[in-house]
Amino acid sequence: xxxxxxxxxxxxxxxxxxxxxxxxxxxxxxxxxxxxxxxxxxxxxxxxxxxxxxxxxxxxxxxxxxxxxxxxxxxxxxxxxxxxxxxxxxxxxxxxxxxxxxxxxxxxxxxxxxxxxxxxxxxxxxxxxxxxxxxxxxxxxxxxxxxxxxxxxxxxxxxxxxxxxxxxxxxxxxxxxxxxxxxxxxxxxxxxxxxxxxxxxxxxxxxxxxxxxxxxxxxxxxxxxxxxxxxxxxxxxxxxxxxxxxxxxxxxxxxxxxxxxxxxxxxxxxx
Amino acid sequence: xxxxxxxxxxxxxxxxxxxxxxxxxxxxxxxxxxxxxxxxxxxxxxxxxxxxxxxxxxxxxxxxxxxxxxxxxxxxxxxxxxxxxxxxxxxxxxxxxxxxxxxxxxxxxxxxxxxxxxxxxxxxxxxxxxxxxxxxxxxxxxxxxxxxxxxxxxxxxxxxxxxxxxxxxxxxxxxxxxxxxxxxxxxxxxxxxxxxxxxxxxxxxxxxxxxxxxxxxxxxxxxxxxxxxxxxxxxxxxxxxxxxxxxxxxxxxxxxxxxxxxxxxxxxxxxxxxxxx
Numbered sequence: 001x002x003x004x005x006x007x008x009x010x011x012x013x014x015x016x017x018x019x020x021x022x023x024x025x026x027x028x029x030x031x032x033x034x035x036x037x038x039x040x041x042x043x044x045x046x047x048x049x050x051x052x053x054x055x056x057x058x059x060x061x062x063x064x065x066x067x068x069x070x071x072x073x074x075x076x077x078x079x080x081x082x083x084x085x086x087x088x089x090x091x092x093x094x095x096x097x098x099x100x101x102x103x104x105x106x107x108x109x110x111x112x113x114x115x116x117x118x119x120x121x122x123x124x125x126x127x128x129x130x131x132x133x134x135x136x137x138x139x140x141x142x143x144x145x146x147x148x149x150x151x152x153x154x155x156x157x158x159x160x161x162x163x164x165x166x167x168x169x170x171x172x173x174x175x176x177x178x179x180x181x182x183x184x185x186x187x188x189x190x191x192x193x194x195x196x197x198x199x200x201x202x203x204x205x206x207x208x209x210x211x212x213x214x215x216x217x218x219x220x221x222x223x224x225x226x227x228x229x230x231x232x233x234x235x236x237x238x239x240x241x242x243x244x245x246x247x248x249x250x251x252x253x254x255x256x257x258x259x260x261x262x263x264x265x266x267x268x269x270x271x
Numbered sequence: 272x273x274x275x276x277x278x279x280x281x282x283x284x285x286x287x288x289x290x291x292x293x294x295x296x297x298x299x300x301x302x303x304x305x306x307x308x309x310x311x312x313x314x315x316x317x318x319x320x321x322x323x324x325x326x327x328x329x330x331x332x333x334x335x336x337x338x339x340x341x342x343x344x345x346x347x348x349x350x351x352x353x354x355x356x357x358x359x360x361x362x363x364x365x366x367x368x369x370x371x372x373x374x375x376x377x378x379x380x381x382x383x384x385x386x387x388x389x390x391x392x393x394x395x396x397x398x399x400x401x402x403x404x405x406x407x408x409x410x411x412x413x414x415x416x417x418x419x420x421x422x423x424x425x426x427x428x429x430x431x432x433x434x435x436x437x438x439x440x441x442x443x444x445x446x447x448x449x450x451x452x453x454x455x456x457x458x459x460x461x462x463x464x465x466x467x468x469x470x471x472x473x474x475x476x477x478x479x480x481x482x483x484x485x486x487x488x489x490x491x492x493x494x495x496x497x498x499x500x501x502x503x504x505x506x507x508x509x510x511x512x513x514x515x516x517x518x519x520x521x522x523x524x525x526x527x528x529x530x531x532x533x534x535x536x537x538x539x540x541x542x543x544x545x546x547x548x
Contacts, residue, residue: 025346032383122521130293
């Protein structure tokens with residue numbers, strides 16, 4: 001009897017400890033998002049939490065925030081072009097890497113993934129020096145290229161993962177039935193790796209829209225990006241419109257995440 | 272070159288022109304005294320390694336990464352463990368919650384932490400309400416605060432690789448261990464944990480690299496007095512306008528990151544071979 005109790009206690013204590021740690025961690029994971037959302041609906045002038053009352057007044061105030069709107073538009077435009085370029089070049093590169101075993105391709109893979117680990121600020125600074133040496137000054141197309149460097153690893157990773165799960169016999173079947181390479185790609189490969197590309201493109205879009213280190217250094221004076229603008233607001237005058245803008249970003253992110261989950265199986269692509 | 276391999280060319284061109292070339296220029300500039308790049312010198316590197324203030328920033332940054340990574344592992348592993356045991360539906364919900372922070376704008380996230388960690392913030396209200404402390408804890412602008420926020424922000428990078436390994440693990444192995452009389456804890460430490468080592472190391476590489484380079488979080492939560500490498504580089508480049516020194520700092524920082532990643536990666540490969548044997 002004593003032995004049985006010991007085994008039960010043993011199993012129970014493991015579940016208890018792991019459950020407790022996971023529980024605490026999950027609360028801390030969700031807490032900031034919940035706090036931002038609630039604070040953005042505050043009726044008061046200050047950022048006190050919990051808010052004394054709820055209202056839409058700060059969201060309405062966003063309608064007049066010209067500077068913030070311009071910054072949001074700039075960020076959307078840059079994120080759009082970054083996603084398009086990363087999606088196209090990243091998918092093409094993933095196809096080449098997945099089909100080859102040459103060491104050169106392994107090296108290319110390593111190179112393309114390295115921006116994920118290296119300090120983005122150092123890369124942004126390097127790009128600025130480079131642009132300067134070429135006699136150019138920062139502009140939007142160069143900023144987009146900078147964003148592509150730090151965002152393309154996301155597309156590459158998810159696309160390579162879905163390519164590795166692609167059943168080669170499907171491609172052989174298609175080609176033996178007389179379909180050309182292009183048709184096989186369009187009708188077989190692309191639909192099967194589509195969710196992988198989609199999830200990667202979504203992650204690249206979010207990473208670009210959210211990028212600070214590269215934008216901070218490569219955006220020119222006239223083109224302010226949203227995260228940089230919000231950062232300056234937070235550092236200087238913490239007004240509640242910042243909370244409303246943050247709330248709007250959180251809501252948009254949640255909607256996009258649910259869409260990405262619905263159409264690309266985002267959570268399945270992530271591990 | 273075969274037809275398929277040529278697909279790599281567009282991205283390779285972008286990377287050569289806009290990643291490799293700038294990094295080469297960065298390296299060259301760090302070996303010069305001024306932006307005109309005349310006359311080679313190691314002055315910037317000598318300055319870094321002889322100035323205690325400079326290299327202590329590097330050490331602080333590397334230690335910050337260790338602390339944030341350990342906290343991430345302590346809390347991230349149980350989440351991955353829970354995810355791996357949950358049914359498909361709950362697993363989706365849990366993974367969704369885990370990736371939520373990394374997809375929420377980093378500035379927004381950090382802003383929220385300022386509301387939570389401040390003197391009259393949520394956390395202090397709870398701590399004082401429960402009578403755990405008579406005066407508000409100082410969390411904002413302290414390293415404890417920075418580690419907390421970094422751990423939260425980078426948690427997905429730890430959880431996802433561990434989850435990948437745990438969900439591929441053969442449940443028979445743990446069952447066999449139990450049948451042979453090992454308790455749950457013993458089974459965990461002797462079977463499950465060693466087998467999930469490749470995932471743990473992959474997670475540690477990602478969290479570590481992300482934590483030490485997290486410019487926004489370090490700067491906004493740490494404030495102006497806690498200086499880590501990214502802020503140091505930014506201040507030298509933009510504030511002091513000392514581009515060659517900032518370039519040397521960048522090179523030193525990047526090489527350090529590469530060494531850490533390389534060493535952890537080598538350990539990871541060894542553990543994978545070990546796991547298979």
